[in-house]
Amino acid sequence: MLLRQLLTDYPAAEGSFDEMRDEAGETRAHWRTFLDYLSRETPNEMRHRIDNVRRRLRNNGVTYNVYDDASGVHRPWDLNVLPLILPHDEWAGIEAAVTQRATLLNHILLDVYGEQKLLEEGLLPPALIHGNAGFLRPCHDIAHRDGTALHFYAVDLARAPNGQWWVVADRTQAPSGAGYALENRSIISRAFPDLFRDLKVQHLAGFFSTMRDSLAHWGRLCAANQYGDELGLPLREDEPPLIVLLTPGPYNETYYEQTFLAKYLGFPLVEGSDLTVRNGMVWYKTLSGLQRVHVILRRVDDDFCDPLELRTDSVLGVAGLIEAARRGNVLIANSLGSNLLSSGALLGFLPSLCQRLLDEPLKMPSVGTWWCGEPLALEQVIENLDRLIIKPSFPQLQNMPVFGQDLKGEARDAFIASMRAEPQNFVAQDLVQLSQAPVWKSVGQPGLVASAIGLRVYACATPDGYVVMPGGLTRVATGPDARVLTMQRGGGSKDTWVQGVSSTPMLNLRQLAVSNEDLLREDTRMSSRLTENLYWFGRYTERCTAVARLIRTTLDFMLNTQPEHRGKEWPVIQGLCKSFGLIVSDEEEQNQIQSQGQNQGQSQNQAQKADELLSDVEMEEALVLAVMSLELPGPASYLEQLYRIGSQLRERLSLDNWRILSRMVERPDSSTPPSLADATVMLDETITSLMTLAGFATDGMTRDNSWRFLSIGRRIERLQFQCVILQHALEMNTGSNLDWLLDLSDSSVTYRSRYKARPEWVRTLDLLLLDETNPRSVIFQLQGIVKYQEKLAMTYGYCGAKLLTTVMDELSALSPRTDLRCGNPHLIDLLARINLASYEVSEQLGLRFFSYTGNIRGDSMNQEQAA
Structure with a gap:
């Protein structure tokens, strides 16, 4: 693509600074390499890069929750493919200014919560401190290690039309965004690996x-x-x-x-x-x-x-x-x-405070700021209201920023009256004309367009001073109001590339010598909440698989078996669907779903009594609804629950695990009711993805206690499912077709490879009940649960293994020749008792591990307990 075509829609900056081009329209030196590279890209190549960036964001599950956004926690992070590039000499000035500012704010914080000499000397108005709900009186006189109270600092910068960087806001409470900056770097550096290397972009890992x-x-x-x-x-x-x-x-x-x-x-x-x-x-x-x-x-x-x-x-x-x-x-x-330090009202006092505390002038000015608590400042603000933005002085004031130029007539008069009534509650700042930077336009004719940007820079404290991250989070105004840079209003982001700056030596405080005692074979820091989430993640993984297989097996049986040949199997299969809630049998509930628009055209005749058989049409409608609806206990709703649990395990799930999970909850955006074919495709994809997810757990997780809790959850859920389907199946006749039962139990391949004959009862029940090598058999689940419980007991004490050993022994004592037959009341009763015992085990685990009680670990405590 020619350079001229690339810049066809790129506007000249009017009244603002352009990050890429100078006043004469020439490309700035530090942008030339990147722009030359883009001009050699074809539209298809660039589209491929953009698609890769979006796919990585989606697969990595990078999200930002906008509270009033319908996407909720699924809203993807907005990352533009083009970075912001800063030359090394300019960055050196930013770095020095941010280091100085972090040091200054730390001194102020120590003084305000310590001797309060700044208040005594009149350098800070007492109203700004004691009137601020952010001033926490219980924290007064708390000692701080190495004189450091501000351990992590972020500052929002904007560039004035003359190119000068200004501080817009200080972030001193719990600054966010550094992780997003690191994620942005991971993705964009892979999108342009050659450029990243050639421009000698500084790395971020050392900062962390x-x-x-x-x-x-x-x-x-x-x-x-x-x-x-x-x-x-x-x-x-x-x-x-x-x-x-x-x-x-x-x-x-x-x-x-x-x-x-x-x-x-x-x-x-x-x-x-x-x-x-x-x-x-x-x-x-x-x-x-x-x-x-x-x-x-x-x-x-x-x-x-x-x-x-x-x-x-x-x-x-x-x-x-x-x-x-x-x-x-x-x-x-x-x-x-x-x-306390995040209040914009403090900005106007920082120059004198810097001179007093550090004996040097402030290296980077703050945007023009006036605290209206000073009478002269109040009058200046009212006089120049049109060019200012008015913000609350204190965090307890929930007022949104107000642009003076937006106030007209009576609204303007009322606002001025409120300022005069409580002037200490207002702070005014110059309305900064944000600089513009290039973003890639992929709609219509590909090329570069401009968007307003701001830069958030991060610093962390060390015992020897502050270290600044070589880069930061560039925020892009992509929402309807380009005057505001905020993610909560639809803003986006860019990676920030700092060129060729010699890296600040990163502090390595201590090289630890590792001994045998420092080697761990178990995770000793598993919380009760984490353990419970792992357990239910295992259960819902298996629950999704079970109901998806049941629906698929039911549809296959219905489509491939003539009604006159279905025999006793069809009532049993329908009974299973009703047992697992896949068929709505409450007419009132069905009407409620219809009123919420969830039935997507399904027939009202689906609501039937539990003991009546549904027609094929009604079954098809009911099962398609169960597959797609978030309101019914089917694959879609269980996947949503699995995703929620997985979201609380993000730090424990590998990236590959999360990608699979994210893809499973992606729902087709279609206004037309789903067809049977759509439901079948979704079932196949869901089962395949769930098997992949289970494979990660089997082949990728360390066999520690976290894996055991996840595996116990999976086995308890599978055990309960197998007990229920076998109880129903045993109601069939001696000559019944058992292919559907083997298929539902994912054991068809094993049976056929072994026996090469039509399924019959003894062999089928032996495979599904007593075969210790079959991962779907009842005995396999029981043995695994008991084994994992005994492993846990070695560390934590008894946790319910005996609840299953009795029924497991009774199951093992069954005689295939006499006991493995349909209609056997003893076998049906045993399955019911095994199922009940599994519920008791689950409750025992919850009481033992998920409702926390425990003792403090450590020598002094142990000595007290021993005494």
Whole structure:
């Protein structure tokens, strides 16, 4: 594609800075290599790159939850294929300014929660601190390791029309986006591998290694407990401290990023319910007992972190967390109360504070900011309202930003009156004319168009100062209002490429010498919540498979067997469908589904009494509905549940696992009612994908306790399914066709290869009940469950194995010659008791492992217990 064609629709920047071209319309030097490369691309090649980027985002499950978006947690992350490129000399200035700003804000945070000399000297108005709900009084005088309270910092930058970078906002509470920046890099560097290498783009991995090493350094200090009164449990020499990432949960908008970072950094991802405070220390609830937590990297807002001393209605935090921090027994990153610094009202005071605290001028100015609590500033703001954006001063004020130029007539007068009534609640900023950068247009004539962008840069603290990520998260205004850069309003993102900057030496605080004691063969940090999710992930994987096979077997039987030849098998198969809820037998429920528009044209005659046979037409309509409907207990609804459980296991699932799971919940966007052919295709694809997912668990997971809980879940679900279908099947006649039963039990190939004859009862029941080599047999499930329970008992004590051993022994004692026959009441009763025992085992596991009770692990505790 010629360069002229590439730039056909690229607009000249009017009143703003263009990242790619200068004022004369010439390409900037650091963009020339990239632009020359694009000009040699054909439209098909570029389309292929874009498709690859979108596919990777979809397959990796990269999402951002927009709360009022119908896509919900399935909304894909918006990533533009073209990066933002910054030259090394320009980045050096940004890096120095961000380092200085992080250092300054850390000093302010230490002073405000310490001696408060800045308030005493009049450099900060008391109203800005004590009027801010972000100022947490319980956190006053908490000591901070190495004088660091701001461990992770992000700053939003925008470029003025003259090319000067300005600070728009400081992110000091629990900055988000660094994980997305890392994900963006992973994807875009693969889209342009040659360019990435040729432009000598700086890597991001070292930044995260530095952050991990720094937190570990401070975690070891917490373990030594130099500040607190309590005697902490000492770490062995070279034993790493326990660092956890505290998440608000799977419905948070950046939950994907949190799981991604937890997996990348190797930190357990925990919710507030996974932690507890005892004896002034924070403990992680694991199956092995309570393990002491030394560092909490939090993504929960300040006031939700401790319901004991902060918000009493919070269910996201840990009661007693502030007391543990007060005693110096845990490091919280960032320190509680750091949200105070995010107020835009502070920006106007930073130049004088920088001179006072660092004895140097502020290297990067903040966008023009006026706090209306100062009378002179209020009048200036009202006079220049049209060119300003008005924001709330404090986080407790839920007002949205207001653009002065949008206010007209009575609305303008009313807004000014509210400002005069409570001026301290308002802060005004210059409306920045955002710079523009190229984005790729794939609709119509391919080429480059422009969009407004801003840059979020990240810094992490180390014992020797701050280190800045060489790049960041470029945010793109793709929503209806290009004046606002926010993901919650439809914004997008870019990768950020910093050229040829010599890497800042990344801190390697300590090289650990690994001994035999440091080698682990089991995961000792499995929480009860994680274990429960693994267990139910196994169950729902098998439940999806079972109902999908039942529907497919039923359809095959119905289509391939003439009505006059169906015999006793057809009532039994229909009875199974009703037992598993695949046929709606409640007319009222069916009418409700129709009123919600879920039946997609199916007949109302589908609602029948449980003991009546449905016609072929009615069965077809009912099963197609069961396949597609999210309201009925069929494959679609079970897959949705499986996806929700999997979402809470993101840090435990491999990328290949997640790709399979994501594809399974993709639903065709069609306004026409699904046909039988559509349902059949979906069934085949679902069963194939589920077998692939099960294969990952069988062949890819380490055989530790996490695998055992998942496997117990799968085997209990399969055991219950097999017991039910065999109970129903035993109601048939001696000469009944058993092909459907073998097919439903995925045992047809084994039977035919062994016997090469028409299925008959003794051989079929032997294969499905007593064959220890058949992974679908009842005895196979029982033996596996008991074996895994006994393995768990070696670590955790008795967990219900005896509940199954009695019925397993009774099953093993069956005589194939006399007991394996249809209509045998003893066999039917035994299957019912096995099924009941499996439910009792499930309940026992829940009480033993999922409702947490446990003892604190550690030498001092063990000594107390022994005494």
